[in-house]
Amino acid sequence: MKVTVSRTGERFAADLEQLKKESTDQIRRSYDSIVTLKDFLSEAGAISQSDRYSKLIVKLDSMEKKLSRFEDSLNERVARLIREYDKLKNEVDGLTKEKKLYKTLHELAGLFASERNIKNILPGIIQSAADILSCDHAVMQIVDDDGKIRLQFSYSQQSGSKFTPAKQISEAVLKTGDPVMIETGRDSEMDCTVCIPLKSGDDVRGLIHAVRAKEQFTKNDMELLRILADKVWLSIEPALATSELLESGENQMQSLREKCRFEEIIATSPEMARVLAVVADVADSESAVLIEGESGTGKELLARALHYNSKRREAPFVTINCAAIPETLLESELFGYEKGAFTGAVAKKPGRFEQADGGTIFLDEIGDLPPLLQVKLLRFLQSHEFEPLGSTGVKKADVRIISATKKDLAKMVETAEFRDDLYYRINVIAIRLPRLVERTGEIEVLAYHFLEKYAAKNGKNIAAIDPLALSYLRGHNFPGNIRELENIIERAVVLCKGDTLTVNELPDTVKRKYVGKTEVPMTAKELNEVKRRLWRETIAPLESDFALRLLEKSDRNISEAARLAGLHRKQLQRILKRNNLSAEIGPEPENS
Secondary structure, X not given: OHHHHHHHHHHHHHHHHHHHHHHHHHHHHHHHHHHHHHHHHHHOHHHHHOHHHHHHHHHHHHHHHHHHHHHHHHHHHHHHHHHHHHHHHHHHHHHHHHHHHHHHHHHHHXXXXXXXXXXXXXXXXXXXXXXXXXXXXXXXXXXXXXOOEEEEEEEEOOOOOOOOOOHHHHHHHHHHOOOEEEOOOOOOOOEEEEEEXXXXXXXXXXXXXXXXXXXXXXXXXXXXXXHHHHHHHHHHHHHHHHHHHHHXXXXXXXXXXXHOOOOOOOOOOHHHHHHHHHHHHHOXXXXXXXXXXXXXXXXXXXXXXXXXXXXOOOOOEEEEEOOOOOHHHHHHHHHEEOOOOOOOOOOOEEOHHHHOOOOEEEEEOHHHOOXXXXXXXXXXXXXXXXXXXXXXXXXXXXOXXXXXXXXXXXXXXXXXXXOHHHHHHHOOEEEEOOOHHHOOOHHHHHHHHHHHHHHHHOOOOOOEEOHHHHHHHHHOOOOOHHHHHHHHHHHHHHHOOOOEEOHHHOOHHHHOOEEOOEEOOOXXXXXXXXXXXXXXXXXXXXXXXHHHHHHHXXXXXXXXXXXXXXXXXXXXXXXXXXXXXXXXXXXXXXXO
């Protein structure tokens, strides 16, 4: 479209010039004819004194003046058309740039959704800015609280060309928070420069510089760059913080992996780095550890990491799920039994504590341990002694206890469902495993890990996950945590017929996104109910606090409060009325 409009405009300008030339030539020929005729009449001498010829000369003078006025009018009309053409051309150029801008913003939105590390997108953003404004150079700078440059990304139209933003311009924009445009004369050797701030509230967090060699920027160019800066910064700011967290977590994880064995644990988030740092610190101790976390968060993997990074790593690691074994069999599983201890005990069998002697025993779901066994476990923790069923002798076992639970043991202690003395024995060191959705950036990492695992297992050549599918996965709340994500990816791999997992392979439970903890409604009635609830819980209190603070700052003057907020007086009055507020601080009294 741009090419077509440009060619039409060029033809229009050429046609105007041709019209002006042809009309001017015609007028000149008419002038020449009149002048020739007047000269001829003047040479006639006496004949020219007659009234008849005098009137002819007057008419010729009149024709000459009319031609002159016509020429002036024609030139003015052509000049006006050229001005209108230039104006239209500028508007078309502006619309083309705006189209580029919004297309760029749309493409960037997709990148923000699919790219884990925002720093990989920033060079593309600054290249887009240069393309939209037809710049020779563009630079994006991210600054810290002191105004020092933390990150910088540059783009130049000519490869190998470099541009360094003027320090004075940067300092001016950082100080004032206002955009700056430096214009130059046509013959100047200096470049035309625009600098736009990237702002978080009133604070300048970065700068975008755009430069053209010997060609001016327009106010529209400046406004387009400001829109790009504002829209992009809304996504960059939180993503940049997340990216830095991820880098910090990855660096911590790398450092921890150099010191400890965490082969089974796939983790990169700062939240998991903090957990594994605790594991590294306490692994070599003999203290009991209680691991708390929802189902599917990896409690057993963490228990294994504690064992295999301890001095007991060469001894057994024995696991028992207290919720999976019937109460009648659990005691014999833990402490073992002698031959003939009960019907069916045809041979002696050592219990899990005896099997774990010298090593570690992992009591999974200890919150489901029956009261009687809580007493016996407490006795073992105090003395490390136990009696197998049917035995009169006492045995000893040197084991370290690691427990895990998805239940709130502290509350169970309050309700007497769990013994407080046992709770304090097993809870010497507490480690809480965060939910999957609380682990920054880890959904994508684990999704690709499981993709590789199940693609190999099923003999499929699947190497990627579609960005939209990743977006759905990030938006899911994962009540089943890592175990649920693993099942989702395994299912998707089995169903996938191409080389990329798409939304089509995801279950419906994942496709129904959530806003916070609210599931996206499927009907108009549900939508209205959700909107009303969200208004009551979120927007109304926020709006009310906003209005009250404005009234406090303005000494209860509505006009001044509206001015401070950048609102029209009527807009503020509607907010006050909607929240049952008046210019007097506090809610209006209810009518009795």
